[in-house]
Every structure is written in structure tokens, then in C-alpha cells.
Amino acid sequence: MTPRIALALIAALAAPASAQITRHGSITAAGAWSRATSSRASIGAGYVTVRNTGAQADRLVSATSPRAAKVEIHTMSLDDGIMRMRPLPNGLEVPAGGEALLAPGGNHIMLIGLKSPLKAGERVPATLRFARAGDVRIQFKVVGAGSTVAGVRQGGHQ
């Protein structure tokens, strides 16, 4: 891959994440985004990068959104060649001075029981609850369903 193509790819990957940054205490949530859902979908996934500038580890323990009946913190793993997702019972650690990446193919925020489809261009509010930093409000910027940021198909849940 030439450097020029690599740069273009990085730009494409970063595009939906260019949006906004929310800071609360030592926790920063940046580039929250989600993919538009079909009219019949009852679930959606949210992605965000969480940074911890504090001296102690923090933990994303739960999340809520007015747009979903329930919100879970999920991880993804390969199970017999099929990507499956499951809730993280103890949430997700954000190491001191480090970050937790919630991205396609890996950890993500699962919006369950969508009250209405996620539409491209809108911003879906959510609150991330951290063990130390408390509540951090974010907005998932919804991008078109066709913009496959990482080309990951989601398994499980069906």
C-alpha cells in the first residue's frame, strides 16, 4: 500500500469520528458515531473513543440513551469463525493515561430496543457512566448505513 493510499484510508476511517469531544473530569469521549439502521431494526451500535487523563484507572460501567429501551456495553469475539457479541458484565476498563476504543469489530455500545430507527445525519444522545468520573454525556453522530467504516458484519443478537 502506498503512503498516499494509506493516508486516504486513515482519513476515511477517521471521517465519522471528526465530530465532537466531551470532557468530564479525567475522562474524554471523542468522535462518537453510529450507523443508520433499517426501519425494522431494533438494535444499533455506537462507537466512541474514551481517554483517561487521570492517574487512576476508570471503568465504563453502564450507559443509557433516551432512544433505546436498554443500553449495554458489548465486546466481540470470533467464535467458530463467526463474529459474536456479548455484554461485558463488568464493563470496560479505561487505563490510567490510556484509552478504550469502541469501534466496529470490537467493543461497542449496544442500543437495544430502538424507539425509532437511527437516521443518517442525526445525533443520538447517550450517557456513559464511569465508576470514577461519573456521567459523561455524548452524542452519536449517525452516518449512512452504506458507509462501512471497517466492513464488519455483526453477528449474534439475531
Ligand SMILES: [Cu+2]
Ligand atoms: Cu452488540
